[in-house]
Amino acid sequence: MLTVASLSRAELEARLAGPGLSVQTGPFVSRIHSPIERIAEGIATLYGDYPLRDFDGFADFHVHMRRSGGLRRWYRPQVSFDIDGLEPFEPLPQEHAFPMLEWALNWCISTRAHAYLMIHAAVVERDGVAAILPAPPGSGKSTLCAALVSRGWRLLSDELALIRPQDGLLVPVPRPISLKNRSIDVIRDFARDPVISRPVENTTKGTVAHVKAPGDSVARAHESARPAWIVFPKYEDGAVTSLEPIPRARAFFRVAENAFNYSPLGAVGFNTLADTIDRTVIYDFRYSVLEEAIAVFASLKPPAA
Amino acid sequence: MKHLPILVRALRDPDQLVRYTPADWDLLLRQSAATNLTPTLLSLAEARGLLKRVPAAARAHFDWVRPLAARHRQAVRFEVACIQAALQPTGLPLLLLKGAAYAMADLDAGRGRLFGDIDLLVPKARLDDVESALMLAGWAGTHHDAYDQRYYRQWMHELPPMTHVRRGSSIDVHHALVPETAPVRPDPDSLRARARPIPGMPGLATLAPDDMVLHSAVHLFFDGEFDKGLRDLFDLHRLLGEFGAEPGFWDGLAMRARALELGRPLFYALRHVQRMFGTEVPPAVLAAVAPEGPTPALGWLMDWLFAHALLPLHPSCASAASASARFLLYVRGNWLRMPPLLLSRHLFHKAFLTPRAAA
Numbered sequence: 266m267l268t269v270a271s272l273s274r275a276e277l278e279a280r281l282a283g284p285g286l287s288v289q290t291g292p293f294v295s296r297i298h299s300p301i302e303r304i305a306e307g308i309a310t311l312y313g314d315y316p317l318r319d320f321d322g323f324a325d326f327h328v329h330m331r332r333s334g335g336l337r338r339w340y341r342p343q344v345s346f347d348i349d350g351l352e353p354f355e356p357l358p359q360e361h362a363f364p365m366l367e368w369a370l371n372w373c374i375s376t377r378a379h380a381y382l383m384i385h386a387a388v389v390e391r392d393g394v395a396a397i398l399p400a401p402p403g404s405g406k407s408t409l410c411a412a413l414v415s416r417g418w419r420l421l422s423d424e425l426a427l428i429r430p431q432d433g434l435l436v437p438v439p440r441p442i443s444l445k446n447r448s449i450d451v452i453r454d455f456a457r458d459p460v461i462s463r464p465v466e467n468t469t470k471g472t473v474a475h476v477k478a479p480g481d482s483v484a485r486a487h488e489s490a491r492p493a494w495i496v497f498p499k500y501e502d503g504a505v506t507s508l509e510p511i512p513r514a515r516a517f518f519r520v521a522e523n524a525f526n527y528s529p530l531g532a533v534g535f536n537t538l539a540d541t542i543d544r545t546v547i548y549d550f551r552y553s554v555l556e557e558a559i560a561v562f563a564s565l566k567p568p569a570a
Numbered sequence: 571m572k573h574l575p576i577l578v579r580a581l582r583d584p585d586q587l588v589r590y591t592p593a594d595w596d597l598l599l600r601q602s603a604a605t606n607l608t609p610t611l612l613s614l615a616e617a618r619g620l621l622k623r624v625p626a627a628a629r630a631h632f633d634w635v636r637p638l639a640a641r642h643r644q645a646v647r648f649e650v651a652c653i654q655a656a657l658q659p660t661g662l663p664l665l666l667l668k669g670a671a672y673a674m675a676d677l678d679a680g681r682g683r684l685f686g687d688i689d690l691l692v693p694k695a696r697l698d699d700v701e702s703a704l705m706l707a708g709w710a711g712t713h714h715d716a717y718d719q720r721y722y723r724q725w726m727h728e729l730p731p732m733t734h735v736r737r738g739s740s741i742d743v744h745h746a747l748v749p750e751t752a753p754v755r756p757d758p759d760s761l762r763a764r765a766r767p768i769p770g771m772p773g774l775a776t777l778a779p780d781d782m783v784l785h786s787a788v789h790l791f792f793d794g795e796f797d798k799g800l801r802d803l804f805d806l807h808r809l810l811g812e813f814g815a816e817p818g819f820w821d822g823l824a825m826r827a828r829a830l831e832l833g834r835p836l837f838y839a840l841r842h843v844q845r846m847f848g849t850e851v852p853p854a855v856l857a858a859v860a861p862e863g864p865t866p867a868l869g870w871l872m873d874w875l876f877a878h879a880l881l882p883l884h885p886s887c888a889s890a891a892s893a894s895a896r897f898l899l900y901v902r903g904n905w906l907r908m909p910p911l912l913l914s915r916h917l918f919h920k921a922f923l924t925p926r927a928a929a
Contacts, residue, residue: 292630322593323627327600349604350885377603380633531641 270313278305285327287318291427291438291486293378295370296324299362301344304330307363310462311441311475314483326373330366332359348373357468364465364473367443371424374438375525381427381436382537383525388421388435389413394493394567395435397426397545399523402470405500405552408448411476412555413562415456420482421490430530430537433544434489439482441475449474455555493567495520495547498558506557509549516547544568574846577601577882581804582847584614588623595628597886604884605800606684608632609639613682642684646673649688649739654773656707660699663775665691665765667744667785671776672805675768679808683801687731687740691762691777694745701729701743709734709741717919725751725908747785748792751908756788756830779813780826787839788832794903796879796896800846803880806839807847814850824858833862842876875899 269288272280280286281304285296288308297304318324326348332338333345333356343356346369353372357365375383386399387410396418400406407423414420421437429436441462444452449464449472460477495516496508511519520538521527527534546568552558576598580587590598602608612632615621621629646669654664667689672680692700705711709732713722722730727746733739746758764778777785786809790802813819827836837859843849863869878895881887904913 294627322591323596323625325627325631349600350883350888351604378634379637380630529641530637531644533637533640 267317268313269308269315269317271317274305274309277309278302281305281308285324287324288312289316289318289486290370290440291422292436293326293374293438294318294324295326295328295373297328297330297366299330299366301330301332301359301362303344303360303362304366307366307462307475310460311477314478314480326370326377328366328369328373330362330369346372361465361468363462364443364468364470364475367441367475370440374425374427378427379526379529381429382527382530382534382541384426384428384520385424385523385525386426387423387442388426388437388490389418390421390435390490391418392567393490395421395490396494396496396562396565397435397492397520397541398496398498399426399520400498401523404498405448406498407442407444408451408500409498409552409555409558411442411444411448411452411459412455412559414442414476414479414482415452415459416559418562419485419490420478425525428492428537428541429489430533432489433492433537433540435492436489437482437486439478439486441478444474444476446471451555452476492541492545494565495542495545496550496562497548499549499551501551501553504551504553506554506561507549507551508561511547511549513542513547517542575601575882575884575887577605577607577884578800578846580611581607581614581807584611584618584620587611587615587620590628592625592627595625599628599631601882601884601886603631605882606798607801607804607882608635609642609682609684610801610804611682612636612639617681639682639684643673645739646670646688649737650674650774652707652734653688653690653704653741656703656709657700660696660703662692662696662700663765663767663773665762665775665777667691667777668789668805671782672809674771674774675776677809678812679805683805687742689742689744691744691747691758693762694758697729697743697745701732704732704741704743708736715924717924721916725749725912747788749907751912752792752906753909754831756784756832760830761785779809779816779819780823781830783809783813783823783839784827784830784832784836787835791835791838791876792903792906794900794907796899797883799880800882803839803842803846807843807849810840810843810849810851820852820855824855824862827859827862833859834864837863838872838876841873842880845877846880875902 281297282300285298287294287296329347331345331347333343342359344359344362344365345352345356346354346365384399386397387406388395388397389410398406398410410423420439421435422439423442425438427436427438452459462475464472464474466472576594580598602611608631612635650670657664666674669683669685670688672683711730711732713730727744727749729743732741747756748754761777761781764781765775766778768774768776776782786806827833840851840859844851864872875895875898878892879899881892908916
């Protein structure tokens with residue numbers, strides 16, 4: 266199977282600027298178009314392991330990252346995201362192009378793929394069972410996710426838990442993990458030789474960089490996993506590591522609050538979430554030391570299937 | 571028929587879906603997503619049992635919209651029941667228009683059709699009662715600016731849209747089909763007198779079939795906004811297809827249009843459903859409606875404008891012509907809403923006074 270890494274940098278840029286680069290991430294094929302150098306750089310750094318999908322002309326999302334800004338392009342160039350003529354975001358400075366592409370790809374999935382119950386959460390798996398880490402922003406979810414993945418957990422997603430209503434299994438969409446501010450250096454020190462994209466400063470989320478997903482996680486993107494734990498992570502400076510079970514009823518609403526499409530799915534959303542809650546053990550988790558957090562996750566016991 | 575966009579060809583003849591290549595599906599689903607018509611395509615494919623023959627990658631997109639369509643259907647039923655309960659004290663029947671009418675009456679035109687607002691028609695003399703009853707049940711008015719209030723209450727054919735404070739659902743309460751300031755005045759009393767109860771749903775009614783078609787026609791062809799134009803034209807295609815099979819429907823249509831002063835929009839509707847979707851219209855009806863049409867020169871211009879403005883709102887169908895057509899029709903739509911002096915005053919207010927008040 267041909268991967269993005271099989272293209273030379275010149276071929277990659279030519280595809281992006283011309284017919285588009287069709288990449289498979291989990292169940293989705295995205296065709297990305299962009300003449301912007303930063304996009305090619307980010308893709309070359311982080312997407313080498315992903316399969317190219319060019320054989321039949323079908324893609325799920327047609328994503329354009331364009332140079333925009335009219336006259337402004339000469340002194341303050343901007344980038345805009347457009348999908349089939351729709352521009353859901355305001356343009357950003359062109360240096361933000363790659364993080365914007367990642368946000369755009371998340372947006373495509375979370376606003377369209379309603380065949381799944383979609384929760385704003387990281388998902389990691391070990392021995393066939395998975396932990397869902399739902400997170401309001403600022404909870405340190407991505408840092409913890411990147412740390413776990415660097416210690417042998419398989420990455421299913423850093424942003425989107427996709428639960429299939431038919432069987433309650435988690436469908437992987439392994440893509441780069443988004444890190445903010447201090448977390449970038451934390452993971453640089455913690456992980457063994459992480460591949461991290463060039464940090465982009467002054468975004469709405471501060472300084473942002475992305476960590477490459479492990480090749481094994483990308484290669485196993487077709488293997489779904491059974492949810493075993495739901496863990497609400499919370500990073501707190503100096504906190505003592507603690508893992509507290511949460512009653513199911515309260516957990517239900519906290520997960521629903523983090524879902525993208527709980528309400529639009531109606532009864533399907535309710536039943537899928539209720540089944541997931543029934544089959545998992547649910548915790549509040551506080552931590553400040555990553556090594557201790559890893560040890561706690563290593564000791565988690567899955568509930569009987 | 572030459573060079574029709576693939577979405578139009580698929581809506582026109584859903585049987586050809588089974589012959590599409592993956593590249594065809596790619597473009598079709600992009601056009602249908604941009605126009606909110608994917609659930610409609612799904613309903614057409616399902617009704618013909620074609621779904622199993624759709625390639626898996628394309629079928630996934632149908633799986634994405636299926637829950638939304640089901641939820642929408644359920645939400646409409648729930649909202650209609652709430653509105654009906656709210657209006658109970660007024661003693662008025664609930665006369666539904668457009669999307670909500672198609673859905674509740676289980677018409678073909680309602681299958682897989684997504685819409686935002688629920689539209690109802692009430693007697694003008696009872697507007698105050700209806701508005702109070704809805705407010706008591708949790709719907710609050712919008713557009714609180716004094717000018718907007720005057721615009722709706724004095725000149726328009728509806729109250730300012732009402733939104734439910736908790737559910738966010740939206741209702742448009744109409745007392746007529748066209749603005750008070752428009753040059754034509756389809757008689758609302760006659761529309762209500764001919765309304766039909768929805769079988770099996772006590773207290774709910776729709777317009778009579780011919781009036782439903784005429785309302786859809788005037789809504790599309792006298793309005794200035796064509797962003798949902800293709801969907802609305804397909805409504806007309808499906809309404810005519812379903813009602814056309816009822817005995818007597820075609821016989822009275824042209825006469826009814828004349829009685830309501832809606833001959834011109836019916837002329838355009840029949841002309842453009844035929845051109846776009848190949849809808850079958852009896853020659854006698856076309857002949858009866860022909861005198862309602864524009865002069866040949868104007869007719870040529872209007873054909874050009876509508877043919878461009880009704881295309882799917884997607885970059886693959888966009889051109890300088892479609893953008894100008896939509897702009898010119900927007901101007902025309904405003905022109906048809908109000909007499910010129912009032913219109914200039916309205917546009918002046920919207921351009922210069924509203925922004926200042928908002929600042």
